[in-house]
Amino acid sequence: MFARIAAASVAVVVSLIILVAVAATAIVGAIGKLLTSTVTSPVAASADALKDIPATYLVLYQRSAATCPGLPWTVLAAVGKVETDHGRDPIQVSSAGAVGPMQFLPATWTGQGAAGSPWNPPDAIQAAADKLCQDGARGGRDIRGALFAYNHAEWYVTKVLDQAATYAAPAGTAPQQPGAAAAIAIAFAQAQIGTPYVWGGDGPSEGGFDCSGLTKAAYAAAGITIPRVAQDQYAAGPKVPPGAPLFPGDLVFYGTTTNIHHVGLYIGNGLMVDAPYTGALVRTEPYRRVGDDYYGATRPAA
Structure with a gap:
């Protein structure tokens, strides 16, 4: 004050x-x-x-x-x-x-x-x-x-x-901010920043996270169960329509229809928290880059 x-x-x-x-x-x-x-x-x-x-x-x-x-x-x-x-x-x-x-x-x-x-x-x-x-x-x-x-x-x-x-939003604007579940997932993921990437890892007790292990754990903290691997997480949805704006808490996926190889947790302002690859740490980074293979997004909190 x-x-x-x-x-x-x-x-x-x-x-x-x-x-x-x-x-x-x-x-x-x-x-x-x-x-x-x-x-x-x-x-x-x-x-x-x-x-x-x-x-x-x-x-x-x-x-x-x-x-x-x-x-x-x-x-x-x-x-x-x-x-x-x-x-x-x-x-x-x-x-x-x-x-x-x-x-x-x-x-x-x-x-x-x-x-x-x-x-x-x-x-x-x-x-x-x-x-x-x-x-x-x-x-x-x-x-x-x-x-x-x-x-x-x-x-x-x-x-x-x-x-x-x-x-303040203009009159008649629909709510677009995350609900409590998405906020908890984001808070959990941000608390893991600096944790090592470990392929197949589900948390610090296993030395770290891989990409889908992090997103699964984040939503588990919010009381929402999603599949373990990125391909299945995308299939589980609910899908964000192509071209629709992302909301904080959305999961963003990379790859092709039959090979979703990476997932991150969108936190707003063009950023995501993800466990990127072996040798790296859980971090915040832009969810889009030139030449990336971004595929689509889901909204588990929905």
Whole structure:
């Protein structure tokens, strides 16, 4: 909620990086719990929102905002953007000691009775929604006042509302962002980045993943069972129609009708997470390249 520090000691930086890494891992299980939430329907988002907001955060913003009738999810997301760029800032601490992706002072966190940790995105985003709700957002009564209570600066209120406007989809736009299952699959796959490629591998207990082992494990984490090998995964569908836009969570396949030889998990913005080949690590890379043999996509979360 305050201006972030310009510099920090090496010890502080290391500690913060470790804490952020722990929070990133915890998000997989935390989002899983959201599957049992009574709020299950995704809400339409603009193209800017889909491009800018990580899939896991998008689900969290929408689910948490829905617990406060009258609080637009776009406003909650805009707070996350202005505070730490949706958790992307490497040092999530302010000069006054506010911490985590939504920048909570420890005293505010404790005084509010928030659950969990301000470093954990699901906990922090829900706590931010609760605070905005308590401070005037319920029923849409006083959104500006709630934002001013979050950070006592008119420039901040204006910046958040301007950002929120870019996240709102035009009226009548159909939901296009991932649901909770796709978000969990993405979170799981991203948590495996840096794991070695191992042909036939189903996870770290076997030394690593191969391409279809990674995608199968990612969707298993979301409670969705898909076949083991890429050819069968493609056959299982549901197919994304040729030329239709991809959504985060889609599986992208390479090869021919009778020889699908590779699969990755699309995460948005033209990128996928995949286990590419022997000698490489699980990584994020563009899903299309000049001369590739991209074949098609499926949408298991559907």
